[in-house]
Amino acid sequence: MRHVPAPNPAADAAEATAAFTALLTDEGRALLDGLRDHDPAQELATATRLRREHPAALVSAALGQARLRQRAVAKFGAQDAYRMFFTPNGVEQSTRASVATYRARRFEALGVRRVADLCCGIGGDAIALARAGIFVLAVDRDPLTCEVARANAEALGLSDLIEVRCADVTEVDTSGYDAVFVDPARRGGRGRIFDPEAYSPPLSWAIEAARTAPRAALKIAPGVPHEAVPDDAEAEWISDGGDVKEAVLWFGTTPGARRATLLPSGASLVGRGLPDPAVRPVGRYLYEPDGAVIRAHLVAEVAAELGEGGLVDETIAYVTSDELRPTDYAAAYEITDVLPFNLKRLKAIVRERGIGVAVIKKRGSAVEPEELRRKLKLAGPNSCVIVLTRVAGAPAMLLGRPAGA
Numbered sequence: 001m002r003h004v005p006a007p008n009p010a011a012d013a014a015e016a017t018a019a020f021t022a023l024l025t026d027e028g029r030a031l032l033d034g035l036r037d038h039d040p041a042q043e044l045a046t047a048t049r050l051r052r053e054h055p056a057a058l059v060s061a062a063l064g065q066a067r068l069r070q071r072a073v074a075k076f077g078a079q080d081a082y083r084m085f086f087t088p089n090g091v092e093q094s095t096r097a098s099v100a101t102y103r104a105r106r107f108e109a110l111g112v113r114r115v116a117d118l119c120c121g122i123g124g125d126a127i128a129l130a131r132a133g134i135f136v137l138a139v140d141r142d143p144l145t146c147e148v149a150r151a152n153a154e155a156l157g158l159s160d161l162i163e164v165r166c167a168d169v170t171e172v173d174t175s176g177y178d179a180v181f182v183d184p185a186r187r188g189g190r191g192r193i194f195d196p197e198a199y200s201p202p203l204s205w206a207i208e209a210a211r212t213a214p215r216a217a218l219k220i221a222p223g224v225p226h227e228a229v230p231d232d233a234e235a236e237w238i239s240d241g242g243d244v245k246e247a248v249l250w251f252g253t254t255p256g257a258r259r260a261t262l263l264p265s266g267a268s269l270v271g272r273g274l275p276d277p278a279v280r281p282v283g284r285y286l287y288e289p290d291g292a293v294i295r296a297h298l299v300a301e302v303a304a305e306l307g308e309g310g311l312v313d314e315t316i317a318y319v320t321s322d323e324l325r326p327t328d329y330a331a332a333y334e335i336t337d338v339l340p341f342n343l344k345r346l347k348a349i350v351r352e353r354g355i356g357v358a359v360i361k362k363r364g365s366a367v368e369p370e371e372l373r374r375k376l377k378l379a380g381p382n383s384c385v386i387v388l389t390r391v392a393g394a395p396a397m398l399l400g401r402p403a404g405a
């Protein structure tokens with residue numbers, strides 16, 4: 001009978017930490033540097049070659065780390081990603097540099113000089129805070145993650161500004177800090193966690209910790225219902241390149257405020273409590289608000305910027321107007337056709353107009369854009385934007401082009 005060893009998480013963790021620290025030796029670093037441009041498809045051949053000169057455990061740790069660095073480029077950029085270290089969870093859960101930098105600058109503008117970063121992970125936020133000149137106490141309870149955070153602070157020359165402490169955040173004294181930042185773990189063994197009380201630490205703990213500090217920011221899922229936002233918090237939704245990345249609850253700023261911030265521009269819209277815009281007939285222009293604006297319930301604020309801006313339907317976040325007014329907060333399209341949805345008619349139009357390229361957008365329509373694209377059999381030299389939506393309650397198709405194109 002084969003002997004199956006009993007699980008021993010402590011021994012596994014110690015082994016993982018030892019494998020990681022071996023990467024920080026001169027031999028480990030040289031090995032890793034040599035893997036910068038390695039092709040993952042050639043991993044087996046690379047591993048066989050390297051094992052002739054280096055211990056097998058070190059080669060496998062280096063190859064694993066090289067893969068993580070390649071994944072991290074999208075979040076941290078090549079320059080930092082190839083100097084930093086990661087764990088699989090760490091790269092997955094870390095804040096992307098653009099968002100972390102924006103938030104760090106906001107802390108800095110609020111006069112914050114010392115932050116307790118509770119749940120620091122591999123240091124995505126801690127690095128941005130330190131680069132903004134803020135001293136960071138970076139706390140995580142996972143020993144390997146702490147080693148990685150420490151290595152990152154050193155690799156980026158930020159060790160003087162980042163003190164990594166391996167501890168449970170619920171046991172850390174944050175008095176003496178101008179602000180706390182909490183980025184709870186929102187993934188468990190079964191994937192993404194939706195219940196804020198199942199975050200680690202739970203959101204209610206993070207809110208209480210926030211209230212004890214002069215200022216605080218808590219990172220939460222962008223899908224948070226507005227009713228769950230405490231009255232004494234500002235809620236900010238942040239998008240980057242049009243994708244909503246996260247929501248943050250700020251304490252010590254403007255209680256009750258709702259804000260949408262769009263990166264990379266940094267344009268930031270604050271709610272004025274305007275009522276929903278009225279529904280109006282589709283005008284010459286259609287505006288598609290950024291996802292952060294929609295999540296922050298600030299479509300009315302954008303409509304107010306657009307002259308006689310109104311909604312195409314009371315349940316749909318498309319704004320229409322007869323004027324073209326540049327706005328950071330919405331993409332604008334010039335509309336040429338407003339028609340009831342009809343596939344046969346749409347096929348005829350794209351054929352007659354020689355449309356070979358179509359951007360298909362939908363909001364409030366059950367039609368699948370890719371299925372529609374197949375059915376349309378697009379061919380020809382021209383392009384258009386097709387918007388599938390509801391107009392005053394009825395399924396509609398709007399045709400147009402990017403405004404000003």
Ligand SMILES: C[S@@+](CC[C@H](N)C(=O)[O-])C[C@H]1O[C@@H](n2cnc3c(N)ncnc32)[C@H](O)[C@@H]1O
Pocket residue numbers: 090093094095096118119120121122123124125126139140141142145167168169170183184185186200201
């Ligand atoms: C979402 S990640 C943080 C990512 C980090 N902000 C970054 O940008 O790299 C959450 C981290 O919280 C840590 N964590 C969860 N519960 C904790 C607790 N009670 N005490 C300390 N750390 C905890 C996890 O180990 C994990 O590394």
